[in-house]
Structures are given as structure tokens and as C-alpha cells.
Amino acid sequence: MSAKIEKDKTKQLQDKCQSVLNNLLRDEDNKYCVDCDSKGPRWASWNIGVFLCIRCAGIHRNLGVHISKVKSVNLDTWTPEQVVSLQQMGNSRARAVYEANLPDNFRRPQSDSSLESFIRAKYEHKKYIAREWVPPSLPKVNWEKEIDEEIEKQKKKKKTVIEKKSLGNIEVPQLPKPTNPSPKPGRTVISEVAADNKEKKDDDLLGLHNGDDSFSNFISASSTAEQNTKPESSVKSEEDSFFNQIVPTEKEKVKLDKDSILALYGSAPTNNCNQFSN
Known part of the structure; x- marks a missing residue:
């Protein structure tokens, strides 16, 4: 039973993470890759807090996990801390931080080599970062407690439904029919009168x-x-x-x-x- 509870708990936790990620992707700036502006990013660097296209995600992987930690939005397993890191940053805030000193006439590169150079200068060398920026510490969240409370609510709800069903299935016991039902008074009087008349006719x-x-x-x-x-x-x-x-x-x-x-x-x-x- 405990294994089943843990399995359900893990599933609900992942469902919550996916729900939050999908909501983040509805934001207008998160609908485009933070580095090349490609539409429909399905990858993310959760420690930096940005959404990426598949090409830029490959370049981020080459930077190493000490710089960028990449995950698929739909295919990988997420933790509440990773999701909250993306909530805190996002593409809009990340550009304001990592592209604060980018030249006004800068054009984003399209070739793979020029794009990789730009990404390395941006995140590895922090060439365009805002000077006043101080990276925040990883947030501490306790979604497991919320999941436990949700599981308890579902248990109570399920128990209530089962009790209602059991009450609905209870059959009302039927009273047994009397074997010798007492005759009605009117019929008794008529029967006695008929019997007396029959005796009188037999005698006379x-x-x-x-x-x-x-x-x-x-x-x-x-x-x-x-x-x-x-x-x-x-x-x-x-x-x-x-x-x-x-x-x-x-x-x-x-x-x-x-x-x-x-x-x-x-x-x-x-x-x-x-x-x-x-």
C-alpha cells in the first residue's frame, strides 16, 4: 500500500510540474527561443531559467552542466525547485540580465558557429550581463506537502463517494407475508349467518x-x-x-x-x- 501511495504521489507531483511549465510557455516572450528567436521552444535551461529551441539546447549542452543544465519540457522528469527557477527568471527577465550591454544594432546570428560563439559569450564569459546582477539562490519549495494534502482530500472524497454508493445499494428488507391472514369482520358475520341458515334448512x-x-x-x-x-x-x-x-x-x-x-x-x-x- 505504501508503494502505491508513493507512486501516486510522484505522479501528482509530475502532473503539477507539467501544468506549471505549460502555463509558462503561454507567456509571449517564452513562445520564442531566448537566443535565436525561433518559435515554439520545447527545451529549457532550468538553472539559467530560459526556454530554448532544440538547436540552441544542443549548444547549451556543450557548455557543460556547470554553466547550463538543459531539460526537455515534455520528455524529462522535473522537480519543483527546477520549475520554480524557471518561474523566477523566464526569457524576458533573462534577456534583461544577460543582454543588458548588448549593442543596439546587434543582429542575432543564424549560422551554427556564429550562434555558438554568441551563446558562449553570453553565458560562459558573461560579456553582456548587467553589472548589478546577483544570481538568486535556488528557491526552496515544499510541493510534497501540498501533494500530501491533496491526496488526503481525494481519499476523503473517495470514501464519501463509496459510503454514498453503499447506502444507495442497501435494500430495504421486505416484511414476510402472513401465512393465515385474519379475515375481515364483514366477511365473518356473513359466513356465520350463511352457516346458520344452512343448518336450519337441513333440520326443516x-x-x-x-x-x-x-x-x-x-x-x-x-x-x-x-x-x-x-x-x-x-x-x-x-x-x-x-x-x-x-x-x-x-x-x-x-x-x-x-x-x-x-x-x-x-x-x-x-x-x-x-x-x-x-
């Missing part, structure tokens, strides 16, 4: 204990129907008797009258005899 198949069963209803319905039909038949027979009566003749009327009179006389003596006998 003939409707002996229940006056409202289907058998009694059938009997009452039959008697009601008979009662309703009797008046209609009697009315009809009376109508037939009235309209179908036989009208008596004259002889029958005389005979009936005589019989009626005789009947009256015949009944009278009988009644009298009964009275005397009493």
Missing part, C-alpha cells in the same frame, strides 16, 4: 318449523286461488238460473193457485186438531 326440510318456507307458501297460494275461483263460478251459475227459468202456462198457474188454496185449508184443520189434543 319439510318446512315444519318455519312458517315462511316454500311448502306453506305453496298451500296458501293454492287455497287463495280456490277462493278466488269460487265466487266467479257461483256468480255464473246464478246468472244461468235467472236467465234459464221456465215460464208457467195459464193452466199451470190455475192449478198452482188451487193447490195453494187447498194447502192452506189442509194445513189449518191439522193445526186445530193439534190444539184440541193438547
